[in-house]
Amino acid sequence: MGLARRKYQTPPRSGMEVYMLLPEGTLAELINDTIYMSPTPNYYHQSVSLKIASEINFYVQGNNLGECVTAPMDVFFDDRNALQPDILFISKENLSIVNKGKIKGSPDLIIEVLSPGNKKHDTERKKAIYEKFGIKEYFIVDPETKETITWYLIDGKFIKQQSTKIKSKLLKKTFTF
Numbered sequence: 001m002g003l004a005r006r007k008y009q010t011p012p013r014s015g016m017e018v019y020m021l022l023p024e025g026t027l028a029e030l031i032n033d034t035i036y037m038s039p040t041p042n043y044y045h046q047s048v049s050l051k052i053a054s055e056i057n058f059y060v061q062g063n064n065l066g067e068c069v070t071a072p073m074d075v076f077f078d079d080r081n082a083l084q085p086d087i088l089f090i091s092k093e094n095l096s097i098v099n100k101g102k103i104k105g106s107p108d109l110i111i112e113v114l115s116p117g118n119k120k121h122d123t124e125r126k127k128a129i130y131e132k133f134g135i136k137e138y139f140i141v142d143p144e145t146k147e148t149i150t151w152y153l154i155d156g157k158f159i160k161q162q163s164t165k166i167k168s169k170l171l172k173k174t175f176t177f
Contacts, residue, residue, distance in 0.1 A: 048143040
């Protein structure tokens with residue numbers, strides 16, 4: 001078999017093409033065509049994340065409101081942005097964004113739990129994407145202080161509120177952890 005018969009794969013031409021070549025489970029996100037990788041979250045991050053997700057999932061399932069999903073789970077917003085929120089909620093009315101096991105579109109609610117070194121990533125980079133793509137509620141939780149920064153989308157812009165709890169207007173419930 002000569003060289004002329006070999007098939008060559010063309011190199012990736014976009015950030016999304018590179019992102020799609022990463023092995024399943026890779027902790028990476030594509031934000032405005034730039035890939036950001038992160039280490040495995042620490043114990044405190046995972047413990048708080050599990051508590052919050054469990055409480056929300058119990059409530060959502062018990063009231064047949066939609067689906068609650070935890071990381072790692074890619075959310076494809078467009079051809080330049082694929083993020084892995086720690087916790088997300090998709091309402092029943094919005095479940096059409098789940099197609100063939102992938103989320104392609106904007107969940108209704110997203111929660112990020114801070115890890116050492118990722119504060120700017122969650123409070124600036126990811127917040128900008130979530131606002132741009134119309135996430136109705138965005139919560140940033142600090143597992144050490146239990147402080148929650150709450151963002152509600154009003155007229156296409158996030159409005160910030162400080163809280164010690166996750167108070168979801170969308171789910172009409174306050175979650176504690």
